[in-house]
Amino acid sequence: MPLDLLALLNAFVNFLLFLIIHIFIFRSEKYKTAPQVIFMSFLLGFPGLLIVHTLGFIFIPLMPLRLGAFLFTGIVAMGLYLILVFHYIAWIFGMSEAAMRIRLLNEIELHPQKRATLEDIYQNYNGEKILEVRLKRLLNAGHLTYDGQYYYLKGKVLLLQDFVSGLFKKLLGFPQG
Amino acid sequence: MLTLLLALFFFIFFVCVHAALFRLKFVRLEPHSIGLLSLLCFVPYGLLLFVKPVLSPETWPLPFSSALIYFGLCLWYTGQCAALENPSPSMMILVQLLKNPEKRVSPSELKEAFSNDRMIKPRLMDLAAFGHASFDGNHFTLTPRGRLIISVIRLYRRLIKRDLGG
Numbered sequence: 112m113p114l115d116l117l118a119l120l121n122a123f124v125n126f127l128l129f130l131i132i133h134i135f136i137f138r139s140e141k142y143k144t145a146p147q148v149i150f151m152s153f154l155l156g157f158p159g160l161l162i163v164h165t166l167g168f169i170f171i172p173l174m175p176l177r178l179g180a181f182l183f184t185g186i187v188a189m190g191l192y193l194i195l196v197f198h199y200i201a202w203i204f205g206m207s208e209a210a211m212r213i214r215l216l217n218e219i220e221l222h223p224q225k226r227a228t229l230e231d232i233y234q235n236y237n238g239e240k241i242l243e244v245r246l247k248r249l250l251n252a253g254h255l256t257y258d259g260q261y262y263y264l265k266g267k268v269l270l271l272q273d274f275v276s277g278l279f280k281k282l283l284g285f286p287q288g
Numbered sequence: 289m290l291t292l293l294l295a296l297f298f299f300i301f302f303v304c305v306h307a308a309l310f311r312l313k314f315v316r317l318e319p320h321s322i323g324l325l326s327l328l329c330f331v332p333y334g335l336l337l338f339v340k341p342v343l344s345p346e347t348w349p350l351p352f353s354s355a356l357i358y359f360g361l362c363l364w365y366t367g368q369c370a371a372l373e374n375p376s377p378s379m380m381i382l383v384q385l386l387k388n389p390e391k392r393v394s395p396s397e398l399k400e401a402f403s404n405d406r407m408i409k410p411r412l413m414d415l416a417a418f419g420h421a422s423f424d425g426n427h428f429t430l431t432p433r434g435r436l437i438i439s440v441i442r443l444y445r446r447l448i449k450r451d452l453g454g
Contacts, residue, residue: 113352137448145450165424181290187353190292203396207441207452209376214410214454216420216438219428228431229409236454238402244454245377246398255381261392262385269382276379279368280290282303 114184118169122191124163125156129196142250145208153196205246209248211241292335295354302329311383317369333358366368379401397419402422 132195133152142148164185168176205215218236246262249255249269256265264270306325309315315325337351375383384393384401412428415421420434430438445452 115352118350118353119356134448137450140449142324151387187292187350187357191360194357196320198360198363201364203444204448206446207368209452209453211377211407211454212415213438213441214344214452215411215415216434217442217452217454218432219421220435220438222391226374226398227402228427229412232428233404234407238341238407239399241377241454242381242398245381249381250412251352251377254378257356262393263392264382264385264397269378273379273382273386275368276372276375277381279372282307283317283369283372284307285372 114172114180116165117171118188118191121167121188122195123161125159125192126160126195126199129153129156129192130199143195145204146252148202150203156192156196157189160185160192164188167286291337291350291354292357294336295361296356298329298333299358299365302326302362303365312345317373319366320368321371322369326366330355330358358405358444376409377407 129152132155133148136142136148136152140238153231164181168181214236215232218232219225222231246255246257252268254264254266256263302325306315306322309325310317315321334355337355344359371379381393381398385391387393399407412421412423416423416428416435419431420437421428421430423429442453
């Protein structure tokens with residue numbers, strides 16, 4: 112139980128630290144790209160993990176003072192921290208940054224009459240705008256290049272996601288093609 | 289270590305159960321049905337971890353941590369399934385790129401793929417279907433649930449001083 116408590120506490124404390132750091136940097140508005148902020152904030156959690164982990168082994172009663180227990184619980188705490196940060200990025204930051212449905216809710220709410228027709232929505236937010244924003248994001252992140260005539264794939268991140276989606280489709284029996 | 293392997297084993301068990309039920313058309317890809325199934329699949333795992341522990345405390349079982357790992361993996365799986373029926377714009381761009389033997393795509397080809405009928409209408413209908421907005425045949429209006437969601441998200445975006453994306 113003490114090991115479990117330490118792993119969970121460590122992961123949550125450093126996840127909070129990650130939240131505070133990246134919110135602080137975003138609010139300072141002194142950054143180039145959002146992914147850089149997220150990544151740096153995530154990395155800064157690792158020294159914190161080591162510090163909390165070591166202090167926990169020293170000060171929490173009934174801890175098994177063995178190297179194996181120290182390493183194993185440390186790895187579990189890192190894994191939990193990774194899971195928490197990943198899901199924050201995917202479901203909270205990522206969704207508010209990129210989800211079209213969220214943006215559509217906002218477009219309807221922003222309309223003076225608090226209701227909107229399709230044409231009202233298309234004036235501010237439409238397929239072309241979505242494409243423009245997404246291309247800019249992919250170009251800035253280095254996933255695409257543009258030579259003035261065509262867009263080309265760069266790097267393997269998008270291909271990796273496509274590969275994972277392909278695996279899921281096979282698993283669930285989606286028709287191919 | 290065995291507890292972590294158990295977490296992974298029960299996650300794989302959950303994935304197999306979901307895949308089998310999906311193929312038999314007993315479940316779909318909605319997050320709430322996947323979530324419910326993950327809870328059901330957790331029952332035998334929870335019994336092993338908490339009611340009749342397979343390992344003694346001296347062998348470092350970490351039951352709560354491994355339960356969190358199991359649910360973290362299930363949540364990841366839920367997100368991946370949701371993306372299958374509604375591919376993101378980034379994936380749509382990739383599909384257009386991969387269609388071309390030279391793995392390239394022109395701006396005009398992309399514009400054709402990103403029509404309002406493909407990008408906006410289906411998502412607005414989803415919002416109505418999920419109860420976040422109502423549609424009277426002409427106008428979309430947010431429901432109280434939709435207003436709550438957007439208020440919370442706007443508050444969060446104000447906190448990090450970034451405009452809403454999309």
